[in-house]
Amino acid sequence: MFDLQLTRTTRDLLAEIKEWSIKEVRPHARAAEDLAHPPAVNEVVAKCPVRHCPLDFRYIGPAVRGREDDVEYVKSLNGGGSLLGVLAMEEMNVGDGWGWQALPGNNLGERAVRLLGDDYQVHRWADGILRGDYKITSICMTEEHCGLDLSQIRTTAVQEGDEWVLNGAKRFISHGAYADYLVVFAQTRPGSGLAGVRAFIVEPTDEGFFVDKYSEDKLGVRYYPNSTLRFDNIRLPKNRVLANNNFGEFMAILNGTRPFCAAIGLGTAKGMLEYAVDWVNQHDKPFSPRRRQAFDEQVEIMTAALDRVRRMLMRSAWKHDQDEADPMLAHKAKAYALPILEDVSFRSMQLMGPAAWSTEHLMEKWYRDAKFNDIVEGTGNMHRIFVAREEFGN
Ligand SMILES: Cc1cc2nc3c(=O)[nH]c(=O)nc-3n(C[C@H](O)[C@H](O)[C@H](O)COP(=O)(O)OP(=O)(O)OC[C@H]3O[C@@H](n4cnc5c(N)ncnc54)[C@H](O)[C@@H]3O)c2cc1C
Incomplete structure (x- = not known):
C-alpha cells in the first residue's frame, strides 16, 4: 500500500x-x-x-x-x-x-549504460562512477532539428569490420564539453526509424571528437554548459555499442528520470517561496493588516500546491520502486507538476515585489532557472499530448 x-x-x-x-x-x-x-x-x-x-x-x-x-x-x-x-x-x-x-x-x-549495457559495459562505465574512475557523463540525443523524436536523428553509425564509424553532431548537451564519457544515439540503418537507432559510448579522447561550441548562451541554469558536439569519423571498437537496442528500454531511461525533473522544479519553487516568506517576515512592519492577510492566504495556497506536486511525484517514484513503473505517471508528473511550479515561482516573486526583480537577491535567478524543467526531457506540451492520447485514445 x-x-x-x-x-x-x-x-x-x-x-x-x-x-x-x-x-x-x-x-x-x-x-x-x-x-x-x-x-x-x-x-x-x-x-x-x-x-x-x-x-x-x-x-x-x-x-x-x-x-x-x-x-x-x-x-x-x-x-x-x-x-x-x-x-x-x-x-x-x-x-x-x-x-x-x-x-x-x-x-x-x-543511467543509459546501466539500463542498456551488458555486464562488461555496466562494470566498466556505470560501476566505474562508484569506483571514482568516471565522474561526469552526458547523454546525447538532441540534434539541431530534433530532440525527443529519436526516429529523426541524422547522426549515423556504420559497421566496418569489428568497428563502428560515427558521424554527426549534437546540440544542447549538458556537460558535453568536459564529460568523462558520452552516450550518443545514432542511426545504424538510415530509413528504418527507431528500429535502427543504437546507443554508443564515446570518450573525449576518441579521435574525431570535437567540441564546436562550449555552451549555449542561455536564460537559466547557467551553472553548467550545454555544448554543441561533432563526431567526425570516430572509429569505435565493438564494445562501445550498448547491447540493448529495445526502444522501450531507451525510453525507460527518461520515464525513470522525468519525475526527478519535476522534483528539481519542486525544490526550486519551495526555495523561492521560503525565501520570500523569510524576506517578508523581516520587512513586514509597514504592511497593512489587509496586505498581511492577503500574503498569508497566498502562502497557504502555494504550500498546498507544492504538497499536491510532491504527492504526485511520490506516487510515481513509489510505483517505480515496486517494479511497476508506469510511464503515464512519469508523463503526468512532467506534464502537470511544472505548470504548478511555474505558477508558484511567479507568485513567490510577487510576494517580494520589486526586491525580487533585483540581482541583490537570488529570486530573479531562480525564476530564470525554473523554466528549464518544463523544457528538458520533453516539453510539457508533448507530455500533455501523450497523456491526452492515452486518456482519449487518439
Ligand atoms: C538546459 C537544457 C539541457 C538539455 N540537456 C540535454 C542533454 O543533455 N542531452 C540531450 O540530448 N538533450 C538535451 N536537451 C534538449 C532537450 O531535452 C530537448 O530539446 C527537449 O526534450 C525538447 O525536445 P525537442 O527538441 O524534441 O522539442 P521540439 O521538437 O523542438 O518541440 C517543441 C514544441 O513543438 C511542439 N511539437 C513538437 N512535436 C510535436 C508533435 N509531434 N505534435 C504536436 N506538437 C509538437 C510541442 O509544442 C513542443 O513543445 C537540453 C535542453 C535544455 C534546455
Whole structure:
C-alpha cells in the first residue's frame, strides 16, 4: 500500500540535505552562474550527506555518506530508491540547483549504460562512477532539428569490420564539453526509424571528437554548459555499442528520470517561496493588516500546491520502486507538476515585489532557472499530448 508517512530517519536525512543545500550550495550560487562552473566545488560536494546524485538511488542504494554498510539504517529509510531519490532531489534544490549537478552520477550517461549495457559495459562505465574512475557523463540525443523524436536523428553509425564509424553532431548537451564519457544515439540503418537507432559510448579522447561550441548562451541554469558536439569519423571498437537496442528500454531511461525533473522544479519553487516568506517576515512592519492577510492566504495556497506536486511525484517514484513503473505517471508528473511550479515561482516573486526583480537577491535567478524543467526531457506540451492520447485514445 502506498504510504505517505516518512520515517524519522528519512526526515532527518532530508533535513540534512536541505541544510547542505542552503548553507553550502546557495552561497556560491551567483558565482556558479557567472562562471558557468561553481568554485569550491570539491569542498561543497564532500560535505553533501549523500555521495551520489539521487537519480541513481534505485540502483545503487541511498549512498548516505558514512552509513553505506549500516544495513539497519538503510532499511529504516523510506523506499531507499526512487521514492527517497525524488524527496532528496527536492531538498537538494532548495538552496540552489548547482549542487546536485556537481555530484557524481548527475547526468544520464551512466543511467543509459546501466539500463542498456551488458555486464562488461555496466562494470566498466556505470560501476566505474562508484569506483571514482568516471565522474561526469552526458547523454546525447538532441540534434539541431530534433530532440525527443529519436526516429529523426541524422547522426549515423556504420559497421566496418569489428568497428563502428560515427558521424554527426549534437546540440544542447549538458556537460558535453568536459564529460568523462558520452552516450550518443545514432542511426545504424538510415530509413528504418527507431528500429535502427543504437546507443554508443564515446570518450573525449576518441579521435574525431570535437567540441564546436562550449555552451549555449542561455536564460537559466547557467551553472553548467550545454555544448554543441561533432563526431567526425570516430572509429569505435565493438564494445562501445550498448547491447540493448529495445526502444522501450531507451525510453525507460527518461520515464525513470522525468519525475526527478519535476522534483528539481519542486525544490526550486519551495526555495523561492521560503525565501520570500523569510524576506517578508523581516520587512513586514509597514504592511497593512489587509496586505498581511492577503500574503498569508497566498502562502497557504502555494504550500498546498507544492504538497499536491510532491504527492504526485511520490506516487510515481513509489510505483517505480515496486517494479511497476508506469510511464503515464512519469508523463503526468512532467506534464502537470511544472505548470504548478511555474505558477508558484511567479507568485513567490510577487510576494517580494520589486526586491525580487533585483540581482541583490537570488529570486530573479531562480525564476530564470525554473523554466528549464518544463523544457528538458520533453516539453510539457508533448507530455500533455501523450497523456491526452492515452486518456482519449487518439
Ligand atoms: C538546459 C537544457 C539541457 C538539455 N540537456 C540535454 C542533454 O543533455 N542531452 C540531450 O540530448 N538533450 C538535451 N536537451 C534538449 C532537450 O531535452 C530537448 O530539446 C527537449 O526534450 C525538447 O525536445 P525537442 O527538441 O524534441 O522539442 P521540439 O521538437 O523542438 O518541440 C517543441 C514544441 O513543438 C511542439 N511539437 C513538437 N512535436 C510535436 C508533435 N509531434 N505534435 C504536436 N506538437 C509538437 C510541442 O509544442 C513542443 O513543445 C537540453 C535542453 C535544455 C534546455
